[in-house]
Each structure stands twice: as structure tokens, then as C-alpha cells.
Amino acid sequence: MADISRKPSTETLGTALLLSVVIGSGIMAERLARGHVAIALRANTLAAAGGLYVLIEVFGPVSGAHFDPAVSLGLAVCGAMPRSQAIPYIVAPLAPLAGAMFGAWLAHAMFDTSILQFSTKVRSGTGQWVAEIAATAGLLLVILRAPHGRIAAMVACYIAAAYWFTASTSFANPAAAFGRMFSDNFAGIAPSSGPGFVIAELAGAGIGPTIHKALRPAAIELP
Template identity: 50%
Template sequence: MTRRLLAEFLGAGLLVAVVVGSGTAAQRLSPDDTGLQLLQNSTATVLGLAVLILLFGPVSGAHFNPVVSVADWWLGRGSGTGLSGGAAGAYVVAQCAGGIGGALLANAMFSVDGGLATTERTGTGLLLGEVVATAGLVLLIFALVRTGRAALAAPAVGAYIGAAYWFTSSTSFANPAVTVGRIFSDTFAGIAPSSAPAFVAAQLVGAAVGVVLVLALYPAPARVRL
């Protein structure tokens, strides 16, 4: 368990470092082109996330995301295939701590002054975007797991998040640990503390929708044939 929690801490932390660091670099390299900044930020995130899943997946399953860990516990309760409740709780703590550490690391690498983010991200459209992004992520991950294709998680999840940067209004945070981490960097990728609770709530709703869809489409793990 110690190794698994370390992997989740490092994975979530490095993911946030990739998101915040690439956002900061993009903002400095392309100060007058927000679209190009988003392209640079999303490209780095796609590549970084895929690498992190390959790196830490064999140790902890590479959740890096509280909603994935909680969904894993919920979906595996009957069969005993998922995380235990205690393990899921420990994963969530490690992921959130890692997310904060990753933001602070990115700030230090780019000499960003300390302080919390001031970028307000509010509105029904943005919250709906988080519901959609998170539901799709949960559905994708557990569709792969329940059909014996978990080995494809790195490219598939990376591709989904990269696409969701563009097709969701919120640019697809889809991760409470990442959301919490991004509070601690007042940069292109930051989110104001006042906006974060609503984002996390939307992500939890999206996770619930994703779990329902998993149960509807893939009710029997290891029995689905392609």
C-alpha cells in the first residue's frame, strides 16, 4: 500500500505539474494567442498523462483522480475486484496532496510568485462541461477495464482528455485532485478558490453519471465479448 500511495501521490503531482507548467510556458511563449496557448497546454497534457499512466499503472493502477478511485470502489463492491473503502480513501488523500505539490513544483520551476489563483471559472455551461468530461472519462476507463482492454488506457485516456480540452466548455478538469492543485497557481491553468467547490461538485455528478452508464453498458465484467 505504501508503494501504491506513493505512486498515486507522484502521478497526480506530476500530472498537475504538466498541466500548470505547460500552461505557464504557453502563456509566456504565445502571450497574444489564447487558442495557441490552449493547443500547447492540451498537447503537453495528452503526452504527459499517457507517460504517467504507463509509468505508475503497474504499481497503483494509475488512477491519479479521486472520482476514478471512488468509482473503482463502488463498481467492485459486489465482486471484490475494486479498491476497498479504506484504500480508496487513502488514494484520494494521496492524490489531492500530490496535486497541490505538483502546482507548487510548477510554480517553483517557472519562478511564479506564490499565492492562490484568481481566475474565476463560473457559469452553468462550464459546470455542465465538467459533468460531461468526467462522465466520459469514468465511462472510458471502466469500459476498458470491463472488456479486458486496460492495456490501452494510456493512449485512450490521453486522447480523451486531449479531445475534451476542446469539446468541453470547461477545458476538462475532470479531476478533483487536479482542481484542488490548480487553486495553488495563479497562472493560465489556475482556478480561483471560490470556483473550485462547484467544479468538484460537477465532477462528482459526472462520476455518478459515468458509473450508471458503465453499469448499463457493461454490467458483467469479464463476460463482455468484442
């Protein structure tokens, strides 16, 4: 097992790379789609899902590849993660947030845009918040019930689907919501909309493990 002290730094790096994938692909999609939002969203979806799968496979053995405070909280609350392993995520909650912000800046640097910026894309309303609750609850449920060795693929597929079946395009991640505030492009979210998303995501993080417990015994492992 990896040294527990490396987990916060690994989560910071992984979250930074995840946000650079999401925001960078959003910038590229917006530029190439020339106003066709559906095409831009499709491109952003494919890049995000593919990047997420690879990052989980790469960083999972080191830190668990949460990249998401809601996931860390949900796993700790339901006992799916030993308390000793949860300590780095609890005592260093700013790690994924810092990573998310740096990821946004990295994407801006790659596309030669202003490094420091704030999103003006308002994402608010009951539908958006319900969508984030559902998206985050579903994400936790997938993580908790995925057969061994298939978490990366199932999470990537779920997020790709959730981009389209949720009104919010499935952030499902307080760190992602935070990082996207610092990018005024297709994938951004206005700072005024961030708190509503974070509250909804934390609510979903509590609902997902509750459903998991109600569905026990654990999912049958596929051959």
C-alpha cells in the same frame, strides 16, 4: 501485484507530476503564445495528454494510476475495483490532493515564479458545471470500457479531445481542481470556483459507471 501500502505514496507522486505538467505547460504556453489563447490552449492540451499517457504507463502497474479521487470513487462504487484495493484510496484521500498542490509548487519553481500563489481565474456558471459532469462521466466510461492494454492511450486521447469539446477544458478531477487553485496562470481556477467543479466532477463519477452498466456486455476487445 505491488504492495498495497505503496499506493497512496505512488498516487501522491503521480498526481504531483501530472499537475506540474498541466500547470508548467500552461505557464510556458501563456508566455510563448503572447495573448493568443487558442495557441496556448493547443500547447497545453498536447503537453497534458502526452504527460498523462506516460504517467499512466509508468505508475499504472504500481497504483492503477488514478491521480483522481473521482476515478477512485467511480471504480469502487461500480465494483470495478476490489474493496481491498480501494482501501488505500479511501483511507488516504488527501494523498492526491497533497500531490496536486506540490505539483503546482514544482511548476512555479521551474519557471522561477512565486511558489505560493492563488489563482484569480474565475470558472463558474451552469455551462462550466455541466461540462465537468460530462467530462468526468466520459472519463470514467472510457476507463471502464477501454480494451485491456489501451487505457493509457484512450484516456490521453479522450482528455485531449475534452480540452476542446467542453466549456471547462475538462478538469474531470477534484485533485486537479484543488491543485490549480494554487497557481495564478492560464491553467488556474479561483478558489471560489473550486467547490462547484468538485461537486460536478463527483456527480459525473456516478453517471459514468451507470452508463457503463447499462451498456453491458463489456466492450469487445479490439485486435
